Amino acid sequence: DAGVTQSPTHLIKTRGQQVTLRCSPKSGHDTVSWYQQALGQGPQFIFQYYEEEERQRGNFPDRFSGHQFPNYSSELNVNALLLGDSALYLCASSFRSATDTQYFGPGTRLTVL
Amino acid sequence: GESVGLHLPTLSVQEGDNSIINCAYSNSASDYFIWYKQESGKGPQFIIDIRSNMDKRQGQRVTVLLNKTVKHLSLQIAATQPGDSAVYFCAENVGSSNTGKLIFGQGTTLQVKP
Numbered sequence: 001d002a003g004v005t006q007s008p009t010h011l012i013k014t015r016g017q018q019v020t021l022r023c024s025p026k027s028g029h030d031t032v033s034w035y036q037q038a039l040g041q042g043p044q045f046i047f048q049y050y051e052e053e054e055r056q057r058g059n060f061p062d063r064f065s066g067h068q069f070p071n072y073s074s075e076l077n078v079n080a081l082l083l084g085d086s087a088l089y090l091c092a093s094s095f096r097s098a099t100d101t102q103y104f105g106p107g108t109r110l111t112v113l
Numbered sequence: 114g115e116s117v118g119l120h121l122p123t124l125s126v127q128e129g130d131n132s133i134i135n136c137a138y139s140n141s142a143s144d145y146f147i148w149y150k151q152e153s154g155k156g157p158q159f160i161i162d163i164r165s166n167m168d169k170r171q172g173q174r175v176t177v178l179l180n181k182t183v184k185h186l187s188l189q190i191a192a193t194q195p196g197d198s199a200v201y202f203c204a205e206n207v208g209s210s211n212t213g214k215l216i217f218g219q220g221t222t223l224q225v226k227p
Contacts, residue, residue, distance in 0.1 A: 004156075033213075033214065033215070035215075041219060041220075042202050042204075042217030042218055042219050042220050043157065043202075043215070043217050044217070045214040045215060045216070048213070048214060056213070056214055058214060090156050090157070092215075094213075100213075101147065101159055101162060102147075102159075102213075102215060103159060104149070104156035104157045104158070104159075105156050106155055106156045107155075107156045
């Protein structure tokens with residue numbers, strides 16, 4: 001049973017560029033949440049997707065957008081990258097319920113130069 | 114505002130001793146709490162969870178205690194092993210029907226001395 005997978009593992013971009021990160025949920029899960037984790041900090045909620053719609057959003061600008069596909073996989077897009085966007089981006093999957101356990105992937109390390 | 118915080122940034126224990134990691138939360142409406150373990154270079158790993166209708170829940174070598182009166186959560190690890198060395202986060206699930214987001218604290222680093 002495959003867990004949550006993310007790609008790529010690492011990514012280096014320059015300021016102003018755009019980036020797309022990908023996530024495949026754990027088998028049987030239909031909900032995907034994205035988090036940003038700065039070095040030495042706890043993860044911060046970006047948004048959550050369920051039934052191909054953004055269901056809830058954290059305090060992140062519109063430069064951060066996402067998408068969920070019919071197979072429940074998801075993408076996170078960040079436009080006009082800033083140095084401060086450098087972080088570990090984590091994807092978590094769960095099954096429908098608001099209080100269902102969220103299981104995390106290994107993350108994508110994004111470095112913006 | 115909503116926040117989940119941990120009392121100590123680093124905890125150092127001797128191998129074989131018991132560890133206790135504490136957490137305070139501020140959202141009294143939250144009804145679900147989770148402890149995660151994060152090793153260097155990896156994503157958070159689920160350890161144990163507890164719902165607000167419980168005071169205590171036990172797993173393998175781990176126990177979570179919830180005190181809703183003072184909004185306090187703790188994780189107890191019995192017979193701590195070197196493999197337990199990691200950063201531990203408590204998280205609070207805040208959500209309504211079919212949605213939910215986790216609010217994490219800053220994390221406590223657990224160092225296990227051999």
